[in-house]
Amino acid sequence: MREHLTREQIAALLDEPGAISDGLAHLDECEDCASEFEGMSRMRMALSGLPDLSPPEGEWDAVRKRLPHRIAAPRPRSLWATPLAAAAVILLFLGGLAVGRMIAPASQDGRNPGLEVAAGGVAFAGTHDARFDDYLQTVGRLKELRDAGSLGPTPGENPALAAERLTRLDALIDATRESLRMAPADPALNDFLFDVVDERESLAGQLDQTLRQASMEY
């Protein structure tokens, strides 16, 4: 007597044939499980082929009506910007260069299809592969550096610390933008910029709220 595979096990076999011990051998012997595997493969294929949907009618009009008074102007550069920007540019440059060196010699003629190494950054044409994962890890390390104190202590509810971190985030944003000028198509740098901008906005909101509360108390 032999147990059927569960649907979850079959789902795992779709991506990793070795995910379940003797899973493929079982599919060879068991018609029911093989049929389920086939059905799940069809489902995955159909999902990957789903066409783009049409946006709702009138969406652009609705967006446009909310636009005019909401477009933000670029922020002025802060006094912190220059030294910190330079440091961050170097950091990003080295990260990109290291990955570029690691993966550039992949083909015999020295050119790596789907990969362009730009000054200070890496732009990927084909993304979802191991090289891209390596690169994401490198950028992940940049994020860790950011979170590990390079921007100062976590502010909590201390307005002074929050203001200091805000200034440093501004510098990091400027630095990342500088890097993007060198590698404008780099998705990881775009991601990084967005994360920092998100954090900056969130922190600015918190700081604003804290200062308002403080002013009301007095």
Add this chain to the structure above:
Amino acid sequence: MTAVQLVGEHERLEVTEAQLIEAARAGDQRAMGDLYAAHAGRVFSVVRRVVGDEHLAEDVSQDAWIRAFEKLHLFRGDAAFGTWMHRLAVNAAVNRLRSLGRRSKLESSPDLKLPIQEPDESGLNQRILSKALDALPDGYRTVLVLHDVEGLTHEEIGQKLKIAAGTSKSQLHKARARMRALLDPQSRPNEAGNHA
């Protein structure tokens, strides 16, 4: 660089996406409209599929575009505008689900079953597939859409959802199993059984 064709009353002008972005940054709403037109379908599709609800998707999609134009002065990756916008749309959808703290639809509708669908020549019926996606719990649907529809890796999904890559993988397997149960509930039991 993507070229976008603008057709005016008496002119036909070809501009690059970089030029559109530059103009949009300066507040040119026509340029914004052209950027919107070039990417709106892609943005709405990912938002709609992640949130699993038409009305919610309309709201989130609009917010994503507003946010994009507000932040356009920060965007320097001209050739990657589509990637940037896609990421922004996914984040907007995921954050909205998180902020709503929505309970899963299946938890509140345990008897939900879809009719069995035989695959036609073009594969599974897209309408039924979309309906089944909407019926999944939010967490399952998000991972399934990001992986099987949008092609993200588990590492990328993990970063977006702030979960481990292994958790994403496990959620994906559960989501696929639940989808199959919805699409073809009578084909086999959920748990392993014994061969006769």
